[in-house]
Amino acid sequence: MSASLFRAGFWVSLLSLLTTTSGGPTKERHQSQAMKFLGLLLCVAFPVVRCHDISAGTPAGFLHTHGPINGSPLKRRITSLQGRNNKVDPDEELLFITNHRMNVPDGEESVGQAASQPTSVSFDEKNNDASGNVHFCESGTDDEHKEIFSEKFLARLRNSKAETILFSIHGFNVQPTDALDETAKIQAQFNTMAAERGDDAGRVKVVGLIWPCGDKIGIIRDYWDDRRRAYASVCGFERVLAKVLRADERMLTNQLPDPETDLLMQKNVSIMAHSMGNRVLWQTLIRADEMYPIEGIFRDIFMVAADVPNNVLDEPSSICMAADRVSVYYASDDLPLTYSLGRIPSGWRQRIGRLGPAKMDRVHKNVWEIDCSRFNNKLGGRLYGHGYHTPQVRLDDQDYPNPVLRHAWQTMIDRQVDTMGKPEEARSLVLSLLYSQKKAGQQQFERGS
16 A cells, blocks of 8 residues: 555656646646645655554554554554664674653653763653753663763773774664664674674674654654754764764863873774764764864765755865765665655755765765665665665575675775775765675685685
C-alpha cells in the first residue's frame, strides 16, 4: 500500500514537471502546482501514516516498522537496547552524547551537573524538545544509561584502543533507540574491516551524537518540527565541540593544551552526518567559527544524503575549513531529497545529497563528491533510496560491509580519499556495490602475500 502510494505520487509529480511551461496561462500553472502538491502528499505524507495490522498488532508505515511497548505507540519501539551488543565497540562500550531531555530514576530531568560517580539516566520519551543541557553517556538498556560527564567521557576517548574517533550524527525522524542501533551497526562493520587487515582491535571508534526528533503521525509534521529541533540543537553541540577542542583554554592561555590530556593530540577525529544531521553539523560549525578557530579540527567530514542546500560548500565554507577532507555521498534518485520539504521556502534549491555540490569549481579543493546512484535504492529501500549508508551488502552468499562505510573507513585509515583507480587529483567519483567486495578481496590477497 505504502509503496504503491509513493510510486503514484512520484509519477503524478513527474507528469506535472513535464507538462509545466514557464510562459503558460495562470490556470495551467495553478493546476501544475496542485499536481506537485498532490504528488508530494502521495509520496511523503500518506505512506508513513501508521496503519495498524490488527492481526499482527504492528504498524505498517514504511518509516515505522515496529509496534509499541508499555506506552504511546508513537514513542516506544519493540526493539530493545538489551538486545544490542554494546561490546562491538573496540573498548567494549558504546558512548554517545545527546541534548535529548533525560530522566533520572525518580523521574526528574538530569541537568548534567558535574558528579564524581556515573548517574543512571533514561531518555524522556514524552518530550522531544531540545534540552539546554548536554549529556555525555555510556549506552545501557532501554530504560537505563549511564551519564559519565564530559571529563570522564573525553578521558575514555583519549585512552581508547582506536586511533580514530568518528562522531556519527543521525538524520531526521530517528528515535534514540534507532540512533544507538545505527551507531552499533556502523561500529560492527568497521570492526569487520579492521579484522580483514588483521587488526586485533577496531581502528575506528564510533560515538553517537543524538539530537531529539519527533515521532508524529505523518512525515510532513515531523519534518518541520525536526528542522526546528536541529537548529535548537546547535547551541548544545557547539558546547560539545568547545569541550572537545578545549577552546576556552586555547583562547585564554594562547598556547596548546597538554598533549597528554588533549583529544586532538591523541587521536584523529572525524565526523559523519546523515540527512538532516548535516544541518546540525553545518550550523554548529558556523556558530563555532564565530567564536574560535576551527581550521583543521577534523581529519574527515563525511556528508551522507545531506539535506542541506547544494551551495553550502561554496567558498568560504565553515565545513570545508574545519576538515582536511570533505566527502559528499549523494544519489540522484534519493526520493526523500527530491521532494525535500526544506526546498519549498528556499526557492526549490537542490539538496547536496541528491546531485552533489552545485559547481565543483566553486567549492574548496578539499571536497570530493561520490555518486552512490548505482546502489542507493538497492540498500536504502526502507526510505526509498535515502538510508543507503548502513545496510550490509549480500553478494555471492556472503555479507560485505556497506560501500559508503567501506569508502569512509578506507579514507580514515589511508588518510587520503580512495579515488578507486582514477588519478589522485580526481574529485568526482562513482561508488558501486562491488566496491566493498573488491576491497575485501584485496585485503585477503595482501595478507596472504
